[in-house]
Structures are given as structure tokens and as C-alpha cells.
Amino acid sequence: MSVPLIERVAVSVYRIPTSAPESDGTFAWNSTMLVLVEIVAGGKYGLGYTYADTATAVLVHDLLGPAIEGRDVHQAPAIVAELAAKVRNLGRGGITAMAISAIDVALWDLRAKLLNVPLAALLGMVRAEVALYGSGGFTSYTIEMLQEQLAGWVEDGILRVKMKVGRDPKADLDRVAAAREAIGSAELFVDANGAYARKQAIALAPSYSQLGVTWFEEPVDHEDLEGLRQVCERSPGGMEIAAGEYAYGSRTFRRLLEAGAVDVLQADATRCGGYTGFLAADALCGAWMLPLSSHCAPSLHLPVACAARQVRHMEYFYDHVRIEHLLFDGVNRPVNGKLAPDLSRPGLGLELKRSDAQRYAA
Ligand SMILES: [Mg+2]
Numbered sequence: 001m002s003v004p005l006i007e008r009v010a011v012s013v014y015r016i017p018t019s020a021p022e023s024d025g026t027f028a029w030n031s032t033m034l035v036l037v038e039i040v041a042g043g044k045y046g047l048g049y050t051y052a053d054t055a056t057a058v059l060v061h062d063l064l065g066p067a068i069e070g071r072d073v074h075q076a077p078a079i080v081a082e083l084a085a086k087v088r089n090l091g092r093g094g095i096t097a098m099a100i101s102a103i104d105v106a107l108w109d110l111r112a113k114l115l116n117v118p119l120a121a122l123l124g125m126v127r128a129e130v131a132l133y134g135s136g137g138f139t140s141y142t143i144e145m146l147q148e149q150l151a152g153w154v155e156d157g158i159l160r161v162k163m164k165v166g167r168d169p170k171a172d173l174d175r176v177a178a179a180r181e182a183i184g185s186a187e188l189f190v191d192a193n194g195a196y197a198r199k200q201a202i203a204l205a206p207s208y209s210q211l212g213v214t215w216f217e218e219p220v221d222h223e224d225l226e227g228l229r230q231v232c233e234r235s236p237g238g239m240e241i242a243a244g245e246y247a248y249g250s251r252t253f254r255r256l257l258e259a260g261a262v263d264v265l266q267a268d269a270t271r272c273g274g275y276t277g278f279l280a281a282d283a284l285c286g287a288w289m290l291p292l293s294s295h296c297a298p299s300l301h302l303p304v305a306c307a308a309r310q311v312r313h314m315e316y317f318y319d320h321v322r323i324e325h326l327l328f329d330g331v332n333r334p335v336n337g338k339l340a341p342d343l344s345r346p347g348l349g350l351e352l353k354r355s356d357a358q359r360y361a362a
Contacts, residue, residue, distance in 0.1 A: 004042030009065030025166025025195025046110025104274025136318030137163025166195025
């Protein structure tokens with residue numbers, strides 16, 4: 001068998017306007033940017049992506065892509081480890097980690113395609129399908145928009161939904177009550193995106209719990225490990241505290257777990273080092289005996305969520321579901337609230353719709 005050498009690393013950026021203005025507890029946006037990495041070897045190409053801006057693409061184009069051209073694609077773990085060393089002086093977190101994450105995913109996709117197997121099979125599966133929770137409920141939405149979106153997921157069989165809180169704390173309980181009214185007995189999650197102060201979050205937790213909220217995400221800033229731990233310890237039974245979406249590597253996951261900062265760890269393969277980083281988070285969750293949930297980018301997470309033992313569910317994020325359908329062929333639709341990979345397609349199973357994507361090129 002000839003050694004498949006990496007011939008080319010291409011990167012492109014897309015800016016996709018939101019369907020309506022969106023905000024959460026600490027951020028507001030009108031568009032989302034996706035950075036796509038494509039790696040060619042042995043007559044096949046693999047793709048990976050991250051939600052980041054053009055600076056991330058520059059890093060791939062100028063520094064990381066040229067560093068891996070000519071390498072043996074089957075040495076992907078070594079290549080990715082070298083890239084992590086290469087960004088030492090730039091910093092390991094943030095855009096460097098997002099760039100490396102997209103490369104890691106593209107290398108996994110490429111290896112699966114060269115072997116002509118679906119990526120879920122190459123990773124090894126512990127489940128054939130993964131439960132979802134619908135995620136959106138932006139603070140910019142009117143009550144009617146909020147109720148319609150959350151109830152829509154429940155009608156489609158996705159019986160867990162998440163909404164944003166924290167932008168206007170005085171309005172939060174009314175918004176959550178309105179959401180509860182719209183979704184009946186479905187599970188309700190809230191995400192404050194770090195908007196609350198410690199005591200504010202601790203005071204709100206029982207009120208949310210009375211409205212049947214079972215998941216309180218980033219009640220305080222994600223770097224406030226002591227604050228997260230306090231909210232964990234003082235929240236009512238039946239309410240789980242979740243965080244981890246801003247972890248850019250396994251050491252941050254370890255710190256969250258060591259601090260007792262979460263009941264459920266979240267990990268985002270587009271930030272934490274691709275599938276390699278996600279599997280490291282899974283191993284840590286196994287050691288800590290805690291569940292794992294994937295953050296955003298459901299189509300990208302699907303194969304690794306089938307492979308990761310501790311995964312409980314995946315986030316079915318409104319913006320990213322919409323973007324995945326706009327940009328890619330091969331995006332699966334949920335059945336009975338679950339997503340299953342198409343095992344007839346090699347690799348990740350996604351193909352860029354090049355002409356459709358072109359109108360969003362940034
Ligand atoms: Mg979140």
C-alpha cells in the first residue's frame with residue numbers, strides 16, 4: 001500500500017447571516033462564520049470546520065497548513081501533536097486550538113475516506129444513534145418566537161430543549177415560565193452564558209427548578225471554577241450544572257472536573273482539538289464518572305458522539321443546524337429525537353455544496 005502524503009491543505013471562510021437578530025446573556029450577533037479546512041491526499045479529500053473568524057483561516061493558510069503538507073496522513077496523531085507544539089508562542093487556546101481542531105477533524109475524515117469506511121466505524125461505535133436536545137431560545141426572541149421554536153422541537157420528537165437566559169435577569173423567570181407553558185412536560189434547560197453573579201445564580205436556581213428546569217448551563221463565568229462549584233453544591237437535586245464549551249484542551253477539562261465545577265461536562269470538538277480532543281474529554285469523564293454532552297455543530301459531532309462512551313446527548317443548535325443544511329450535502333435529519341450516522345457514506349459523510357456555499361464566501 002502506497003503511503004498517502006498530504007498534497008494540499010485548503011481553507012475557506014463563510015459568513016452566514018442569522019435568520020433574525022440573536023443574543024444570549026453575554027453576546028449578540030447577526031451572522032455566524034464558519035472556517036472550513038480541506039485536506040487532500042491519495043486522491044481523496046477530508047473536511048473539518050470550526051466556527052471562528054478569518055484570523056483562524058489565516059493561521060491555517062500561513063502557518064499550520066504548510067507545516068503538514070508532504071506528511072503521511074496515517075501519522076495524523078503525530079501531526080496534530082506537532083501542531084500543538086508549533087503554536088506554543090501564540091497561545092494554546094482560542095483560535096490556535098480552533099484551527100488545529102478543524103485540521104484534526106479533516107484528517108480523521110480523510111483517513112476514513114482513504115480506508116473507505118464511515119468515520120463512526122473507524123472511531124468505533126458504542127451506540128448507533130445519539131439523543132438530541134433542541135437549542136436556541138435566544139434572549140432577542142419575543143415570547144411568541146421563543147414558544148414557537150421550543151414547542152416545534154418537541155412536536156418533532158426532540159423532547160429536551162434549551163433556551164438562553166441572563167440578558168435581562170428581571171425578565172428571566174417569566175420567559176422560562178412561558179417556555180414551560182409551551183413545551184408541556186418536555187425537559188427544559190437554561191443557559192446563562194456566564195451572565196450571572198454567583199449569589200444571583202444560587203438564588204435563581206430553586207426558582208428555575210420549580211419550573212422544571214433540569215440543566216443550568218454556565219450560571220457564572222466559565223473561568224470562575226469556584227463559583228461554578230458553589231452553584232453545583234447549592235442547586236436543588238435534579239438540577240445539573242453544565243460547562244465546558246470554552247475548554248480548548250484536555251487540561252481545561254481536567255481543571256473543571258477537579259474543581260467539582262460541573263455535573264455534566266460539555267465539549268466542543270471544533271474547539272478542544274477535534275475528535276482527538278473530544279475523545280480525551282470522554283476519557284476524563286469516564287475517570288470522573290460524569291456524563292458528557294457535545295456543544296454545537298451536530299453533524300460534525302455525530303460520529304464521535306457514537307464513539308464516546310460517556311456521551312448522553314448532543315446539542316442540536318438552531319444556527320448550526322441551519323448552516324449545515326445550507327453548506328453541506330449529507331446532513332441527516334433527526335428521527336424520534338435522535339440522529340444516526342449514514343453508514344453507507346465513507347468518512348464524515350458531508351460534502352460541501354460548493355456553488356451554494358460560494359454566495360456566503362467571506
Ligand atoms: Mg452554552
